[in-house]
Amino acid sequence: MPKIKMPKSSPSIDMTPMVDLAFLLVTFFMLISQFRAEEAAVIDMPSSVSDLVIPDKDIMMILVDKDDKVFFTVTGQDTRRNVLEKMGEKYKVTFTEEQKKEFSNMSSFGVPIRQLPAYLDAGSPEKKKAIQDQSKGIPLDSVACELCDWVFYSRIGAPKYRVAIKGDQAASYPAIRRVMDILQEKKVNKFNLITNMETGSAE
Amino acid sequence: MAELNTDEGGGGKKKHSKQRAKKSSTRIDMTPMVDLGFLLLTFFILTTTFSKPKAMEINMPVKDKDLTDAEKNKVPAEHTLNMILTKDNVVYWYFGVADPNKPLPALNKSNFSKDGIRKVLIAENNKRHNAFKQIEDWKKEVAAGKLEEADYKEKVKAFRAQYKTSSLIVLLKPDKDAKYKNVVDALDEMAICNIGSYALLEANQVEDMMVANANTYK
Numbered sequence: 001m002p003k004i005k006m007p008k009s010s011p012s013i014d015m016t017p018m019v020d021l022a023f024l025l026v027t028f029f030m031l032i033s034q035f036r037a038e039e040a041a042v043i044d045m046p047s048s049v050s051d052l053v054i055p056d057k058d059i060m061m062i063l064v065d066k067d068d069k070v071f072f073t074v075t076g077q078d079t080r081r082n083v084l085e086k087m088g089e090k091y092k093v094t095f096t097e098e099q100k101k102e103f104s105n106m107s108s109f110g111v112p113i114r115q116l117p118a119y120l121d122a123g124s125p126e127k128k129k130a131i132q133d134q135s136k137g138i139p140l141d142s143v144a145c146e147l148c149d150w151v152f153y154s155r156i157g158a159p160k161y162r163v164a165i166k167g168d169q170a171a172s173y174p175a176i177r178r179v180m181d182i183l184q185e186k187k188v189n190k191f192n193l194i195t196n197m198e199t200g201s202a203e
Numbered sequence: 204m205a206e207l208n209t210d211e212g213g214g215g216k217k218k219h220s221k222q223r224a225k226k227s228s229t230r231i232d233m234t235p236m237v238d239l240g241f242l243l244l245t246f247f248i249l250t251t252t253f254s255k256p257k258a259m260e261i262n263m264p265v266k267d268k269d270l271t272d273a274e275k276n277k278v279p280a281e282h283t284l285n286m287i288l289t290k291d292n293v294v295y296w297y298f299g300v301a302d303p304n305k306p307l308p309a310l311n312k313s314n315f316s317k318d319g320i321r322k323v324l325i326a327e328n329n330k331r332h333n334a335f336k337q338i339e340d341w342k343k344e345v346a347a348g349k350l351e352e353a354d355y356k357e358k359v360k361a362f363r364a365q366y367k368t369s370s371l372i373v374l375l376k377p378d379k380d381a382k383y384k385n386v387v388d389a390l391d392e393m394a395i396c397n398i399g400s401y402a403l404l405e406a407n408q409v410e411d412m413m414v415a416n417a418n419t420y421k
Binding site for chain 2: 016018023025026030033046047052166170171175176177180183189190191195
């Protein structure tokens, strides 16, 4: 008996719609995405109903993590370099050209200035994290207020910059208050608190 | 690849017909392109951040060292609501001033939920010139497109200037156990309840004592 031969269908299927869709999505995500620089601190921000969008540039940011460690960052490569040089002069810490370059390219940091050269030389993120974890953040005490100087020199280098505080939900109020007091000492009376957009529950 | 044109054969024909240009298939293998497409897609999906962080602006009063204590405390007591923020997201509130030489005001316990401090604030704000409702109405008009954003701001400003001395004033006083989240929540309540005048201060000793008492005898 003759067997019925099934028509052998071609194994290739038309992928055009799938490709169309894939590229549509690629385009969408390419346009919408913005790369976030890796922060030295993990910060879980509180949420608020405020809808003021913070700018990506011309901003100086003080981060306070859940253990009340303080981090600092300021935007603009030239600004960062200038600030680092001035801080180096003041605290008698010399930075090599590589360290300055590294500093101008990285994001926030939270080590005392004495540890900064070692931090900048660390290279790999793991080593940096190790140094970071050992330090207590940027010193705020009134005797050696390094944060005051970071803010001060950043203000001199870039007077138009906005100042923002990005605190963790669990950061204690006295720590935040101390940061605010430092800002006020430096005549910064207007600043932003960075928050997430409120989602549902509150309304 | 598989689609190469192979039916050229038929030896005899060659002699008769003209040599035709090879008809190559229009199909190309899209697999590598798709691979790349999905690779990029995955990459962008993973790296993208959708919600941009928002910010609330806060204006702190200028620290003027020439002010005397009497001038600093010049806040009408009957319109002053004190909110003491303390641990476990608890808020204690009272009216007026806690003067150690007089009987201390009773503390009311509340929290940041929908039915917590917000109800009190809205009610108190409405008691004074219907302030909450008035501003809320304007906000609705802005949302409906009947009122320009700039006009709205003008109106609110004028409204607040008109009742400057008799509107609700909230003093936010986080104590040493308060978390940053509580402060942001409290500032948020100010925005939600349309409260124009508020200040971020620190709990004083009397208030610390009142909170300690309230925690002991609850």
